[in-house]
Amino acid sequence: MKKASILVLTAALLLAGCSGNKEEKNAASPANSSSQASPSPSASPSEEPSPSAEASQSAEESGAAGAGEVSIVFPASLNESGDVEGMTAEVKEAGATGITENGDGSVTATISQENLDKLLQKYHSELLSVIEGVQSADAASTSIRDLSYDENTFQEYSITVDRAAYESEESVDGLVIFGLAMQSLMYQVYSGVQEADIKVIFNLIDESTGEVFDTTVLPEAAPAQ
Numbered sequence: 001m002k003k004a005s006i007l008v009l010t011a012a013l014l015l016a017g018c019s020g021n022k023e024e025k026n027a028a029s030p031a032n033s034s035s036q037a038s039p040s041p042s043a044s045p046s047e048e049p050s051p052s053a054e055a056s057q058s059a060e061e062s063g064a065a066g067a068g069e070v071s072i073v074f075p076a077s078l079n080e081s082g083d084v085e086g087m088t089a090e091v092k093e094a095g096a097t098g099i100t101e102n103g104d105g106s107v108t109a110t111i112s113q114e115n116l117d118k119l120l121q122k123y124h125s126e127l128l129s130v131i132e133g134v135q136s137a138d139a140a141s142t143s144i145r146d147l148s149y150d151e152n153t154f155q156e157y158s159i160t161v162d163r164a165a166y167e168s169e170e171s172v173d174g175l176v177i178f179g180l181a182m183q184s185l186m187y188q189v190y191s192g193v194q195e196a197d198i199k200v201i202f203n204l205i206d207e208s209t210g211e212v213f214d215t216t217v218l219p220e221a222a223p224a225q
Helices: 002-014 051-062 084-093 113-135 173-190
Strands: 069-074 097-101 107-112 144-149 156-161 200-206 212-218
Touching: 069 084, 069 113, 069 173, 084 097, 084 107, 107 113, 113 144, 113 173, 156 173, 173 200, 173 212
Parallel strands: 156 200
Antiparallel strands: 069 107, 097 107, 144 156, 200 212
16 A cells, blocks of 8 residues: 555656657657548648638647647646646657647647657557566566556556565565556547546556455546535
């Protein structure tokens, strides 16, 4: 319980400011998308801008998605610190435009479908890499004995641990869980999951009993008014 409390407190303080690793220049080809829109043709220098071009420019200035672009909404629950610059740094690096702060505390960014696909592919690869690293780690170097997860959404993890080792002062496995939480939450944001459905659940299982001894849900639910 002590280790879980530290994890929740750390996540609450750092979640909004965590922008992850910057996207590599030579990113892999984007995944196919059935919802990609076709960009409208650009007006030639000698022609007056078409109505569609003017609408696209207006959409960019307002933060709304134009032709060939999609909107990403960072929920207010992930922006408790108010650090909009930090929270959107990664998506800006990926090519987002029109960052808009909304009245409810959320933030909307627009990005091309192609760049969003690249960003999602990067997050997916990094998550799999971390998970595979945990699953193949030497038992002598970690308290984690097994890890299973929801392969479609990265919303729930069941982690079997040597409880005594996990809860010891020397254990740093809570940081591994914290890293998974950060990337899982942002993956859901970029995947277009609605704010009410964005979450990540960690069920910690005692290796000796096979029972869940702690469950952590992030982000934490707001207290009832």
